[in-house]
Amino acid sequence: MSNADIKSNRPLSPHIQIFKPILTMVMSIVHRITGAALYFGTVxxxxxxxxxxxxxxxxxxxNEIYGSFLGRLILFGFTWALVHHMLGGIRHFIWDMGYGFGPQAREWLVRANLAGSxxxxxxxxxxxxxxx
Amino acid sequence: MSDMRTPLAKVRGLGSAKEGTEHFWRQRLSAVANVFLITFFVIFIIATQGASHAELTSALSNPVVAILMALTVASAVYHMKLGMQVIIEDYVHGEGLKYVTLIANTFFCALIGFGSVFAILKISFGG
Structure with a gap:
């Protein structure tokens, strides 16, 4: 048996697909997506x-392109991604300092993040x- | 052979990449800078949206505005370079493609950064 066969026969650990999506998890993914969107938005x-x-x-x-309806729509989305990612970053600063890990606190933080953005x-x- | 080193000795070696928490720390450091710089950037955009070319270039010719704009670009571009690097390392598993995308990430961020800072300096220096 080659090494590749041993590798493919290994059991896989469960990945995110098998978990019921919860708000904190979804917002973690949204934080990454907004970051990636902002990355290309810098263009x-x-x-x-x-x-x-x-x-x-x-x-x-x-200016005319940015001022068009589609342009404004994209810039509105850009604004939201920017604000959301920044508030998400502040949430991470709070966690970095050791606060906000309790069940109520982390739930409150994600809600504040979304509503605030x-x-x-x-x-x-x-x-x-x-x-x- | 079992590893005889103590946890402290391993930490002093800063792990297999010899960087320890450097990437994390720089990511957070640029994030702190971004909170202030992006706030300035958003205020500047609101103040100058809809402005004519003459009005915008005269605003950017103010040294304080130009310095803050250049710092905003530098900090944002550095932060996003670190962030995209993590995304690539998480999702791109093929060794070849991983290196290509990591290099492309650096090139893209350098291009955005140098392009924007050059434009700011050109306007600010009057031209």
Whole structure:
């Protein structure tokens, strides 16, 4: 028997698929997904800055894309991902300091994280439209 | 042969990668910086959204704004490079593909970082 056969015959440890999804677990995954989304979202920031450095004509062209309905929708999602990931990061800081591991505390933290990210995102966009 | 080293001796060797908790620590350090810098960034975006090219470049020509923007880009790009590295190490198991994606991660972050900082400096230096 080759080594590969021994490997394939080994029993597998249970992975996340067999567990009932609970809020803390889902939010852990969402934290990673928002991080990955923000990673690719930086292309929009770099493009915007480089457009501004390229001159008024090209900047107006990029501004128009960002200002379109689809552009705004993506930027709204970007804002939420950013706020959500930051609040999630603060949740991790609280855990790093040794607090918030109790059943009630961790449940409260994820709820505050989700509710906070939605409220702050909407507030930021209201402020954005109000100051223009 | 059994391992005769004490746990303390192993910790002093900083593990198999000889980095100990360095990756974790840098990830958290850039996260702390991001809390402040991204807050500045969001305020700046709200203040300049809808602005004309002249208004935006004049705002970015302020040295304090330019310095904070460059620091924001540097900290964010470093943080995301560390984060994506963990995602790749978690999900990409083929040795070859793992190295290709890890290298691509570094290149992408460097490109975003240098591109953005260059643009900020060009605008800030008046040009």
């Amino acid at each position: 929009l920031v770099a493009w915007w800055l480089i457009a501004a450095a390229s001159g008024p004509a090209y900047f107006d062209f990029v 939605i409220v702050i995102t909407i507030l930021l966009w209201i402020i954005g439209y109000a100051v223009r």
